Amino acid sequence: MKWQTFMNSVHQFISPPVDTCLTCNKRVKQLNTSLAICEECTRTIPWIAKPRCGVCGRHIGCPDCTRPAAAQRAIVCNRSSVAYNAQMREWLAQYKYRGNERYAELLAKMLERAYTGMKREFTNTHFKWKIDFITFVPVSQVRLSERGFNQAEMLGSILSRKQRIPLIPLLERRRHTVKQSFKSRHERIQDMQGIFQLHSSAVQRMKDVLNSYSSSTSPLPLRILLVDDIYTTGSTVNACAHILKEAGLSLNMPLEVYCLTWARS
Amino acid sequence: MRAAVYAVQCKNRWEVRISIDLRVDLIWWTSGAAGDARKIWLLSSGMPLGWAVKLRDRFQAEERNINDWTLWMRHGLKREHADEIEGIIEWLVEDRQAGLLWDRASGWTAIAEEQWKCLSGVDGLMDSDLTLVREQQELVRRAILIAELLVGRSLLEAELQQLLAEAAPDLSASWRTAVQLAHLQGRLHLTAALAPEERGLRRKNPRCRRCGSELLRRTACASCGSPACAYCEACLALGRSRACALLLRTAAFPAVHGTAGMAPTAAALGRWGLSPAQREAAGAALGFLAAPAKRAAKPAQFLLWAVTGAGKTEMIFPLIQSILDTRGRVLIATPRRDVVLELSPRIAKAFPSETVSTLYGGSEERWQEGSITLATTHQLMRFYHAFDLVIIDELDAFPYHNDPMLAFAAREACKSDGKFIFLSATPPLALQREIERGKLAHAKVPVRFHRHPLPVPKRISMNSVARCIQKRSLPSALIEALERSIHRGAQIFLFVSRIRHIDPIVELLKQSFGDIPIAGTSSQDSARGDKVLAFRSADIRLLVTTTILERGVTVPRSDVFILDADSNLFDEASLVQMAGRAGRSKDDPAGNVIFAAREWTRSQKLAVKQIKEMNKIAYSKGYLIDSPRLK
Ligand SMILES: [Zn+2]
Ligand SMILES: [Zn+2]
Ligand SMILES: [Zn+2]
Ligand SMILES: [Zn+2]
Numbered sequence: 001m002k003w004q005t006f007m008n009s010v011h012q013f014i015s016p017p018v019d020t021c022l023t024c025n026k027r028v029k030q031l032n033t034s035l036a037i038c039e040e041c042t043r044t045i046p047w048i049a050k051p052r053c054g055v056c057g058r059h060i061g062c063p064d065c066t067r068p069a070a071a072q073r074a075i076v077c078n079r080s081s082v083a084y085n086a087q088m089r090e091w092l093a094q095y096k097y098r099g100n101e102r103y104a105e106l107l108a109k110m111l112e113r114a115y116t117g118m119k120r121e122f123t124n125t126h127f128k129w130k131i132d133f134i135t136f137v138p139v140s141q142v143r144l145s146e147r148g149f150n151q152a153e154m155l156g157s158i159l160s161r162k163q164r165i166p167l168i169p170l171l172e173r174r175r176h177t178v179k180q181s182f183k184s185r186h187e188r189i190q191d192m193q194g195i196f197q198l199h200s201s202a203v204q205r206m207k208d209v210l211n212s213y214s215s216s217t218s219p220l221p222l223r224i225l226l227v228d229d230i231y232t233t234g235s236t237v238n239a240c241a242h243i244l245k246e247a248g249l250s251l252n253m254p255l256e257v258y259c260l261t262w263a264r265s
Numbered sequence: 266m267r268a269a270v271y272a273v274q275c276k277n278r279w280e281v282r283i284s285i286d287l288r289v290d291l292i293w294w295t296s297g298a299a300g301d302a303r304k305i306w307l308l309s310s311g312m313p314l315g316w317a318v319k320l321r322d323r324f325q326a327e328e329r330n331i332n333d334w335t336l337w338m339r340h341g342l343k344r345e346h347a348d349e350i351e352g353i354i355e356w357l358v359e360d361r362q363a364g365l366l367w368d369r370a371s372g373w374t375a376i377a378e379e380q381w382k383c384l385s386g387v388d389g390l391m392d393s394d395l396t397l398v399r400e401q402q403e404l405v406r407r408a409i410l411i412a413e414l415l416v417g418r419s420l421l422e423a424e425l426q427q428l429l430a431e432a433a434p435d436l437s438a439s440w441r442t443a444v445q446l447a448h449l450q451g452r453l454h455l456t457a458a459l460a461p462e463e464r465g466l467r468r469k470n471p472r473c474r475r476c477g478s479e480l481l482r483r484t485a486c487a488s489c490g491s492p493a494c495a496y497c498e499a500c501l502a503l504g505r506s507r508a509c510a511l512l513l514r515t516a517a518f519p520a521v522h523g524t525a526g527m528a529p530t531a532a533a534l535g536r537w538g539l540s541p542a543q544r545e546a547a548g549a550a551l552g553f554l555a556a557p558a559k560r561a562a563k564p565a566q567f568l569l570w571a572v573t574g575a576g577k578t579e580m581i582f583p584l585i586q587s588i589l590d591t592r593g594r595v596l597i598a599t600p601r602r603d604v605v606l607e608l609s610p611r612i613a614k615a616f617p618s619e620t621v622s623t624l625y626g627g628s629e630e631r632w633q634e635g636s637i638t639l640a641t642t643h644q645l646m647r648f649y650h651a652f653d654l655v656i657i658d659e660l661d662a663f664p665y666h667n668d669p670m671l672a673f674a675a676r677e678a679c680k681s682d683g684k685f686i687f688l689s690a691t692p693p694l695a696l697q698r699e700i701e702r703g704k705l706a707h708a709k710v711p712v713r714f715h716r717h718p719l720p721v722p723k724r725i726s727m728n729s730v731a732r733c734i735q736k737r738s739l740p741s742a743l744i745e746a747l748e749r750s751i752h753r754g755a756q757i758f759l760f761v762s763r764i765r766h767i768d769p770i771v772e773l774l775k776q777s778f779g780d781i782p783i784a785g786t787s788s789q790d791s792a793r794g795d796k797v798l799a800f801r802s803a804d805i806r807l808l809v810t811t812t813i814l815e816r817g818v819t820v821p822r823s824d825v826f827i828l829d830a831d832s833n834l835f836d837e838a839s840l841v842q843m844a845g846r847a848g849r850s851k852d853d854p855a856g857n858v859i860f861a862a863r864e865w866t867r868s869q870k871l872a873v874k875q876i877k878e879m880n881k882i883a884y885s886k887g888y889l890i891d892s893p894r895l896k
Binding site: 098099100101102145146147148 | 266423482484485486487488494496498501502505507
């Protein structure tokens with residue numbers, strides 16, 4: 001046994017370095033330098049380079065955003081890194097349900113790409129688009145202790161570290177909801193009201209951010225980046241954004257909520 | 266999750282316990298049911314379960330008198346991961362809940378009342394459980410039921426909930442209360458899914474209790490609050506095994522032994538219609554099962570070394586029967602899902618009055634109990650000391666071979682005084698050596714069920730496949746041999762060592778044999794299943810493939826060609842398995858096997874030697890149809 005361990009270390013020393021790809025488990029000589037998965041897996045990623053819908057960031061035409069009801073939306077817009085296909089579903093499942101937390105870094109890197117795309121899209125010669133802080137869609141306590149982590153929070157906190165933008169938990173989830181997929185569109189939207197509430201320290205934290213600006217620079221409206229793993233109908237992020245905007249109004253602090261999600265279904 | 270830790274003094278001795286519903290413990294120790302409790306001292310109202318288990322186990326190992334519990338806990342946890350230490354110390358210093366809960370002389374303290382209040386309505390503990398705690402009869406019933414459902418099991422919390430949802434839905438909500446009572450009654454063992462590092466003489470790294478792996482990763486954990494809670498990366502496919510995850514196990518009952526103490530009789534073998542060679546091997550295995558188990562670190566092992574096409578499934582029937590006769594439980598495990606699916610109806614047919622539960626990833630019968638369990642090796646992680654006999658079929662197949670995780674799971678699933686039987690046509694070298702040294706009990710079945718000798722591979726010398734593809738031509742010796750096979754009406758397996766060679770070789774073959782249907786398939790081919798069916802029904806006559814088809818696929822009247830037989834991707838076992846595809850049917854027992862390569866390698870020599878040796882044994886024992894009759 002000892003000898004075997006020794007020999008293994010010797011073998012590792014002489015044989016060329018071989019990496020195992022996180023997503024396909026194949027052993028390859030070199031991983032993609034930016035994403036750290038193999039080139040083959042990198043090629044299969046269905047990036048949304050240019051969204052067809054300027055509102056929800058969808059890669060294909062979308063009837064939802066032109067409906068009259070859509071005018072009530074609370075987010076400015078959503079941008080997503082990838083289209084949610086079978087492969088992306090598998091990656092998210094590996095992370096969220098299997099609990100393979102190695103995926104956090106990969107998904108966050110992918111998310112960062114959409115963020116830089118967003119920055120490029122909204123910044124022009126007259127206007128520098130800047131996010132003041134990042135927040136995330138919360139999960140319930142029960143879910144949190146079952147899973148051990150909140151994927152949206154993890155993605156947000158890695159992005160916050162990489163982009164040096166503060167991450168502030170602003171929201172809480174009140175109760176457990178029945179699985180979304182069993183419900184109609186109308187039911188979902190109804191249900192979303194009242195699920196989220198402001199975190200007890202949220203108002204103070206928002207004030208702190210505002211106060212950190214000197215009086216000469218006008219930071220208003222504050223721009224918040226709301227992070228989640230997946231955007232389906234937008235009801236979740238809109239419910240969150242509603243609460244944030246209401247809080248902003250009561251503080252005389254106009255807000256814009258931009259939504260950044262890893263996948264658009 | 267988090268668990269409470271407390272110390273209880275019975276007579277003059279202290280004991281450290283963990284609890285996932287402290288109310289049950291308070292009633293248990295003070296009601297008099299547990300005898301002579303004097304004092305209960307709360308050490309922590311909730312700490313990461315892994316730490317709690319570690320403290321409990323450490324106390325059991327030491328058993329001395331403690332003066333300062335906080336200091337003792339601090340000492341006990343100081344070896345925790347550096348990232349965790351700071352948190353631990355803060356925790357222990359700040360824990361205002363710690364202190365005396367109950368004293369026989371003065372009764373309950375304020376801390377106990379506080380705890381009781383806190384526990385109702387927190388963390389999955391509901392008010393309704395409180396009435397349950399008061400109505401002790403009902404709680405006792407539930408505790409017994411949960412313990413019974415968990416006999417021979419090793420389950421994580423999430424798996425327990427799945428099992429309850431299926432087998433006892435009324436227990437789902439209050440499972441913590443019932444589990445805690447079952448634990449206090451000694452019916453159920455509670456531990457953490459990861460075992461901590463062990464120092465001292467028998468040094469051990471932290472490892473997974475479920476799969477034995479040391480491949481751990483640490484992340485911040487919202488379940489227990491630790492900033493660096495470890496989880497096992499090796500067995501994620503079966504749900505996450507974590508330092509703070511509760512692992513529930515039952516106490517094992519001693520194993521039964523095959524038709525205890527009696528020599529295997531002709532009657533035990535008679536009804537199965539075995540050939541003489543099968544009878545002799547099965548008889549030897551029955552003798553092994555009947556022998557009393559020795560006190561040893563691991564269960565006793567026996568290898569049934571049966572050549573390809575020997576009919577090993579029929580041979581295990583009498584072995585299963587002998588364990589069932591003594592009311593034992595049998596597990597048949599194999600690394601391959603297709604083998605499980607193929608065996609299941611045959612076992613069910615052979616044992617019509619038994620319940621057979623068939624388990625594989627995604628199977629329906631996940632929580633069904635049976636006297637016979639058929640499972641892929643991964644499923645074994647959900648069992649603990651459950652089986653009297655564990656049969657491992659295709660021992661040397663991927664992914665069991667070389668996967669210590671699956672070997673660990675198999676060992677844990679078997680009772681410590683239970684027995685192991687391995688089945689293989691090509692046992693790994695380690696086992697072959699144990700046989701040579703006389704250390705492994707075994708029986709060989711050197712002949713196929715049809716009692717004709719195994720086809721001995723013939724050699725064709727030819728260039729490498731890569732060179733043939735480059736030159737766009739196949740050597741005439743190979744073409745002629747293939748022609749002979751086609752002419753005699755055989756189905757042809759043509760094995761190559763690499764997937765990328767399949768298509769070009771198919772093209773080359775089509776140039777020479779345009780009039781027969783030729784196809785190629787590999788592990789990456791989604792139409793593999795259909796092509797194998799077409800090959801079986803002779804709609805494809807020549808199938809080019811890789812070692813993916815070295816096992817399992819049996820086609821009557823078939824010949825086998827192995828190109829690049831000198832490739833280091835083909836070891837002795839693989840060559841014997843591929844050669845084993847030929848001559849499987851009674852009507853065409855003498856198929857052809859061709860090793861085509863430039864070099865005559867050691868693996869090829871050993872494969873031919875192994876095949877010839879088996880034929881020789883079969884001949885000398887009189888097992889062959891045309892060998893001289895003995896006696
Ligand atoms: Zn890959
Ligand atoms: Zn849209
Ligand atoms: Zn934890
Ligand atoms: Zn494990």
